[in-house]
Amino acid sequence: xxxxxxxxxxxxxxxxxLGTERVSLLDAPGRVAAEQIHxxxxxxxxxxxxxxxxxxxxxxxxxxxxxxPVQLEVLEDLMAGVMATxxxxxxxxxxxxxxxxxxxxxxxxxxxxxxxxRSRDHVEVLEPVPVGNDIRSAGEDQQVGDRLLEPxxxxxxxxxxxIASAPRSFIRVYRVPTVAIVATGDExxxxxxxxxxxxxxNTNAYALAAMVKEAGGHPIILPIARDTREALxxxxxxxxxxxxxxxxxxxxxGEHDFVKEVLEQLGVQxxxxxxxxxPGKPLAFGHWGxxxxxxxxxxxxxxxxxxxxxxxxxxxxxSGRTRIFRRMFRATLAETVQKRxxxxxxxxxxxxxxxxxxxxxxxxxxxxxxxxxxSRADALAVGEEALxxxxxxxxxxxxxxDDQWGMTDIRPV
Amino acid sequence: xxxxxxxxxxxxxxxxxLGTERVSLLDAPGRVAAEQIHxxxxxxxxxxxxxxxxxxxxxxxxxxxxxxPVQLEVLEDLMAGVMATxxxxxxxxxxxxxxxxxxxxxxxxxxxxxxxxRSRDHVEVLEPVPVGNDIRSAGEDQQVGDRLLEPxxxxxxxxxxxIASAPRSFIRVYRVPTVAIVATGDExxxxxxxxxxxxxxNTNAYALAAMVKEAGGHPIILPIARDTREALxxxxxxxxxxxxxxxxxxxxxGEHDFVKEVLEQLGVQxxxxxxxxxPGKPLAFGHWGxxxxxxxxxxxxxxxxxxxxxxxxxxxxxSGRTRIFRRMFRATLAETVQKRxxxxxxxxxxxxxxxxxxxxxxxxxxxxxxxxxxSRADALAVGEEALxxxxxxxxxxxxxxDDQWGMTDIRPV
Numbered sequence: 157x158x159x160x161x162x163x164x165x166x167x168x169x170x171x172x173x174l175g176t177e178r179v180s181l182l183d184a185p186g187r188v189a190a191e192q193i194h195x196x197x198x199x200x201x202x203x204x205x206x207x208x209x210x211x212x213x214x215x216x217x218x219x220x221x222x223x224x225p226v227q228l229e230v231l232e233d234l235m236a237g238v239m240a241t242x243x244x245x246x247x248x249x250x251x252x253x254x255x256x257x258x259x260x261x262x263x264x265x266x267x268x269x270x271x272x273x274r275s276r277d278h279v280e281v282l283e284p285v286p287v288g289n290d291i292r293s294a295g296e297d298q299q300v301g302d303r304l305l306e307p308x309x310x311x312x313x314x315x316x317x318x319i320a321s322a323p324r325s326f327i328r329v330y331r332v333p334t335v336a337i338v339a340t341g342d343e344x345x346x347x348x349x350x351x352x353x354x355x356x357x358n359t360n361a362y363a364l365a366a367m368v369k370e371a372g373g374h375p376i377i378l379p380i381a382r383d384t385r386e387a388l389x390x391x392x393x394x395x396x397x398x399x400x401x402x403x404x405x406x407x408x409x410g411e412h413d414f415v416k417e418v419l420e421q422l423g424v425q426x427x428x429x430x431x432x433x434x435p436g437k438p439l440a441f442g443h444w445g446x447x448x449x450x451x452x453x454x455x456x457x458x459x460x461x462x463x464x465x466x467x468x469x470x471x472x473x474x475s476g477r478t479r480i481f482r483r484m485f486r487a488t489l490a491e492t493v494q495k496r497x498x499x500x501x502x503x504x505x506x507x508x509x510x511x512x513x514x515x516x517x518x519x520x521x522x523x524x525x526x527x528x529x530x531s532r533a534d535a536l537a538v539g540e541e542a543l544x545x546x547x548x549x550x551x552x553x554x555x556x557x558d559d560q561w562g563m564t565d566i567r568p569v
Numbered sequence: 570x571x572x573x574x575x576x577x578x579x580x581x582x583x584x585x586x587l588g589t590e591r592v593s594l595l596d597a598p599g600r601v602a603a604e605q606i607h608x609x610x611x612x613x614x615x616x617x618x619x620x621x622x623x624x625x626x627x628x629x630x631x632x633x634x635x636x637x638p639v640q641l642e643v644l645e646d647l648m649a650g651v652m653a654t655x656x657x658x659x660x661x662x663x664x665x666x667x668x669x670x671x672x673x674x675x676x677x678x679x680x681x682x683x684x685x686x687r688s689r690d691h692v693e694v695l696e697p698v699p700v701g702n703d704i705r706s707a708g709e710d711q712q713v714g715d716r717l718l719e720p721x722x723x724x725x726x727x728x729x730x731x732i733a734s735a736p737r738s739f740i741r742v743y744r745v746p747t748v749a750i751v752a753t754g755d756e757x758x759x760x761x762x763x764x765x766x767x768x769x770x771n772t773n774a775y776a777l778a779a780m781v782k783e784a785g786g787h788p789i790i791l792p793i794a795r796d797t798r799e800a801l802x803x804x805x806x807x808x809x810x811x812x813x814x815x816x817x818x819x820x821x822x823g824e825h826d827f828v829k830e831v832l833e834q835l836g837v838q839x840x841x842x843x844x845x846x847x848p849g850k851p852l853a854f855g856h857w858g859x860x861x862x863x864x865x866x867x868x869x870x871x872x873x874x875x876x877x878x879x880x881x882x883x884x885x886x887x888s889g890r891t892r893i894f895r896r897m898f899r900a901t902l903a904e905t906v907q908k909r910x911x912x913x914x915x916x917x918x919x920x921x922x923x924x925x926x927x928x929x930x931x932x933x934x935x936x937x938x939x940x941x942x943x944s945r946a947d948a949l950a951v952g953e954e955a956l957x958x959x960x961x962x963x964x965x966x967x968x969x970x971d972d973q974w975g976m977t978d979i980r981p982v
Contacts, residue, residue, distance in 0.1 A: 161980070181760070182788070185779040200938060201769060235796070236818075236867075237756025239767040255756060255818075255867060257767050297939045304941065312971050313783060314943035317776030317869055321940060323760035343650025343668060347594070347736035354652040354670050356614060363730030366598040370726060375595070383648070405649075405668075454649075454668060456730055479976035525613060526710045527734060528717065530727035555981065558725050559972040563892035567574070568968065 157430045160500065164466055167441055168480075171448060171470045174331040174399060181319055184311045186372055187329035188476030193305040193322050199298035203258040205234075206290045210271060210279055211262035212249040214289065217281045225272065225280035234259060249279055258291060265290035297321075308478065330476030335368045336395035337361045338403040340381040340388060340415065341454070359527065360404040360459050364452070367463050368402075370558070371471040388418040392444075399474060401447060402467065403440075405454030415451070416440075424449055432541070434499045435524035436462045455524040461502050461536065464557065487514035487537065487554045493522075493546045501539035503546075504529045505554065507561060516554055534561055570843045573913065577879055580854055581893075584861060584883045587744040587812060594732055597724045599785055600742035601889030606718040606735050612711035616671040618647075619703040623684060623692055624675035625662040627702065630694045638685065638693035647672060662692055671704060678703035710734075721891065743889030747787045749808035750774050751816040753794040753801060753828065754867070772940065773817040773872050777865070780876050781815075783971070784884040801831040805857075812887060814860060815880065816853075818867030828864070829853075837862055845954070847914045848937035849875045868937040874915050874949065877970065900927035900950065900967045902959055910957045917946035918967065920974060929967055947974055 158166070176190040205211060212228060220226040228249040231242040240259030244250055250259045258265075264285045272280040298304065304318045305311075311319075311329065319327055344358040345351045358380055365375035376398060381391035395401045403415070419426050419442070426442035426449065435458040440451025450467050452459040464482075472480040487507060495501040505516035519532040535554040539546050546552070571579070589603040618624060625641060633639040641662040644655040653672030657663055663672045671678075677698045685693040711717065717731045718724075724732075724742065732740055757771040758764045771793055778788035789811060794804035808814045816828070832839050832855070839855035839862065848871040853864025863880050865872040877895075885893040900920060908914040918929035932945040948967040952959050959965070 164980075181775050182778055182782075182790075185782055199769075199940075201764070202767075206936075206938070235756075236754050237767050237796075255754075255769075292936060292938045296934065296936060297941055302941075305944075310973060312944075312973075313776045313779035313873060314940065314946070314970070316779040317772040317873070317940050318944045320760045320772040320775045321770050323770045325761045341649055341668075343648075347733045348738045351610075351614070354615075354650050356612075356668075357734050357736045359730040359733040362594050362733045363726045365595055366726035366729040369595075369598055377595075383650075460726060460730070477976075478978045479973060481977050481979065481981050483975050483977045484981050521709065523619075523705060523709060525619070525705050527612075527727065527730050528710055528715075531718075531725075531731045533727070553981075556975065557727070559975055560723060560725075560892060562896050562969065562972055562975050563890075564894050564896045565891045566894065567577075568894050568897050568966075 157432045160431060160433050160465055163429060163431045163439060164469065167466055167470055168473060170443065171473050173476050174333060174474050176328050177331050178326045178328050180326055181316055184316055184319065184327055184329060185313065187311050187332065189305050189307055189309045189311055189315070189327060190330050190476065191307055191328040192303055193319060193324060193327065195298040195300055195302040195304055195322060197298070197323070198295035198300055199321055200292055200294055200296065202294050204292050205252040205254055205256055205258065205265045206292050207265055207267040208254050209252060209265050209267040209290065210249040210281070211244060211252045211259050211265050212281065213244060213246065213262060214264040214285055214287045216247060217266070218284050220281045220284050222282045225282050227278055227280050230277055230279050231259075251279075263287050308476065310477065331399070332475045333373045333399035333471050334376060335373045335400045335402060335471065336376045336378055336398035337364050337368070338378050338381060338391050338395055338401060339405065340383065340391070340403060341405050342383045344380045346380065359456055360454070363456065363460055364402055364404060364463060367460065367468065368471065371468050372475055373471050383414065385418055388415065389422065392418065392422055396444065396447065399447065400471065401444070401449045402452060403449070404452050404459050419449070426451065432499050434496055434501045436465070436502070439466065456527040457524045457530050460530055464536070464555070482555050484553045484555045485514065486551050487516040489537065489546055489548055489550045489552055490515050490517040492548045493518050493539065495539045495543055495546060497542060497544045500541045502536040503539050504533035505535055505537045506532060507534040507554065514554065516552060533557060570845045573844060573846050573878055576842060576844045576852060577882065580879055580883055581886060583856065584886050586889050587746060587887050589741050590744050591739045591741050593739055594729055597729055597732065597740055597742060598726065600724050600745065602718050602720055602722045602724055602728070602740060603743050603889065604720055604741040605716055606732060606737060606740065608711040608713055608715040608717055608735060610711070610736070611708035611713055612734055613705055613707055613709065615707050617705050618665045618667055618669055618671065618678045619705050620678055620680040621667050622665060622678050622680040622703065623662040623694070624657060624665045624672050624678050625694070626657060626659065626675060627677040627698055627700045629660060630679065631697050633694045633697050635695045638695050640691055640693050643690055643692055664692070676700045721889065723890065744812070745785045745787065746812035746884050746887045747789060748781045748813045748815060748884065749789045749791055749811035750777050750781070751791050751794060751804050751808055751814060752818065753796065753804070753816060754818050755796045757793045759793065772869055773867070776869065776873055777815055777817060777876060780873065780881065781884065784881045785888055786884050796827065798831055801828065802835065805831065805835055809857065809860065812860065813884065814857070814862040815865060816862070817865050817872050832862070839864065845912050847909055847912045849878070849915070852879065869940040870937045870943050873943055877949065877968070895968050897966045897968045898927065899964050900929040902950065902961055902963045902965055903928050903930040905961045906931050906952065906959045908952045908956055908959060910955060913954045914952035915949040916952050917942045918948055918950045919945060920947040920967065920969075927967065929965060946970060
């Protein structure tokens with residue numbers, strides 16, 4: 157039997173980054189850059205005012221005080237978007253808005269709050285300012301040729317702003333995987349169909365599709381494949397155009413031969429593994445040409461936990477990401493839990509913060525068919541292999557199941 | 570001047586959750602449930618096998634050992650999706666696949682590994698099993714009428730599975746806001762236009778649109794409004810159909826009068842505030858009927874930091890979320906940083922983990938026009954109001970700027 161780490165590493169070494177595509181600025185967030193972007197202009201293009209106030213010569217106001225203000229002649233109003241027409245000379249100033257280009261001759265800005273104005277034509281300056289005061293220098297953000305973005309960088313809002321400033325409207329990024337989801341089995345019906353006796357609803361395909369989306373991929377839910385050679389062939393042929401294939405069910409000891417036979421006939425080399433873990437255990441992995449094929453267990457919880465551990469990092473790697481694992485942290489178990497020895501147990505837990513420490517509580521029944529315990533869970537806590545019970549108070553590693561633990565309803569300072 | 574907390578609270582108390590809509594299962598992830606969902610069937614619908622093996626009567630194999638196996642007659646093959654046709658009686662068993670309904674008469678399953686089979690018709694059982702062994706009981710996951718999902722719950726993959734099992738294909742959720750983004754100013758051009766002297770690229774609208782998306786909203790970037798009364802009126806009229814309006818620029822001391830005048834004429838009650846913070850400071854907030862209007866500063870960094878602190882929690886609240894704040898944590902500052910006293914400074918920092926502790930390093934130039942320092946940043950570190958410098962080694966609160974700090978390139982255990 158493989159350990160979780162062995163199975164994960166065996167999969168990841170066989171997963172490649174996908175190719176690239178050009179997307180618009182607005183489709184870029186969450187994607188990984190596949191090109192270097194250089195600045196083609198300096199930013200800001202010219203010295204400009206960081207404040208609403210007056211552009212002046214610092215030497216003219218060196219002795220200004222509230223009691224003895226320095227009066228300057230106001231030449232013009234400088235708005236953002238327009239270059240100055242007049243040069244500021246001794247005893248002069250121009251009224252200037254935030255972001256407006258500095259007028260020639262001026263070497264400082266004084267903010268409006270530090271002035272008094274009794275007419276449009278004159279201003280009284282109440283304080284001295286140093287040379288360069290409240291001026292944003294040309295090129296302070298970017299010089300022509302600066303590298304603004306490196307390949308491999310995850311694009312967020314700030315990167316979108318930087319790309320726009322380059323200026324660029326499109327950017328080359330790594331593709332995100334299209335993932336075909338194949339549910340097989342005569343026992344399955346879709347949620348909007350009426351089950352016959354012995355049939356159950358195909359929940360896995362929808363939960364897996366949601367997980368694919370959460371990992372940034374595009375899920376394609378294929379119609380349920382019935383347990384005939386023809387139906388299986390047909391659905392896998394339909395899946396062939398995807399970047400990855402997930403099948404759910406058909407990987408445990410008794411069932412796998414049939415799926416295996418069809419896949420081998422199609423030219424897919426699958427390894428059927430047992431992975432030392434609860435829930436989960438059966439897992440199949442192989443390649444169909446360049447397309448990785450994941451055979452997940454049919455139990456809803458096993459299928460989701462296997463996705464978390466094996467498929468999610470693979471999809472993120474295909475998308476060009478390097479941070480592909482959820483950051484684990486330590487939490488204290490609230491109550492004693494029984495476990496099967498000889499396997500690590502990925503225990504579904506809720507998390508709460510108590511005096512700066514995380515406390516994990518079991519979500520109750522941990523059977524691998526109990527999907528609701530997954531819905532109650534914030535995270536998986538890893539119960540060590542050797543243990544038969546985990547005592548309350550034990551510190552465990554926990555792996556969050558989503559980004560919500562980074563969010564809180566407690567108002568920040 | 571308002572504190573950050575005062576401004577945020579004043580905004581949030583005036584923000585309501587939006588109405589509801591019905592979305593399909595596949596559009597539900599990331600949305601907040603607005604209805605209660607009850608189970609209409611029990612799950613699993615019948616006792617079924619948790620393993621591939623044999624359904625039998627536990628009493629028949631009580632004395633089985635490897636040396637003295639118990640031989641049972643095999644009645645039929647039970648596949649998932651089909652009800653049994655034969656009753657298991659003394660000395661009999663049925664071959665059963667994982668998930669297949671239990672046949673009448675049987676009260677336990679023995680997994681295939683604990684048996685030997687020399688023919689289709691007979692099986693040798695090598696170990697005793699207790700009553701109920703490897704059976705998943707009918708209703709173990711859900712009983713008819715069980716509450717599967719409560720209003721207010723954030724929908725993730727597990728919830729999608731649970732909704733499908735109800736069974737339901739659509740669910741009522743809170744709407745997410747459509748957010749109109751208004752950039753005003755004669756100095757702005759779009760990234761695909763050539764700037765005249767004095768003009769700069771409208772990066773804010775794109776960075777804000779990315780932030781709106783990241784908060785789950787739908788951004789609408791309106792054409793740049795020039796600095797005329799008619800242009801401003803036109804763009805705000807176009808924004809009126811949105812659930813929220815963001816304007817960028819036009820809120821500092823010198824500029825705001827014009828925008829203010831237009832907004833008041835349109836019937837918008839805006840408060841123009843100064844908020845005690847760097848970067849940021851000027852902020853406008855008001856309502857146009859039910860539509861909140863946020864006036865953000867024009868500086869790229871100020872505009873993004875103000876969005877993070879004031880707009881993002883508001884958009885999440887509109888979407889029905891309760892965890893609307895990013896969880897802050899403590900990090901140690903790597904190098905001494907100067908700051909302006911009298912204001913909290915939201916310092917752009919990178920984060921790295923060193924021996925289980927977070928270390929924050931300044932991203933360099935902290936000017937509010939330096940967008941690239943935002944692109945280098947993982948988080949904002951809060952420099953306390955009173956300080957004029959923050960010594961290396963000081964512990965600060967940090968607020969991550971995205972979900973990436975929950976991800977790592979370090980392989981989990």
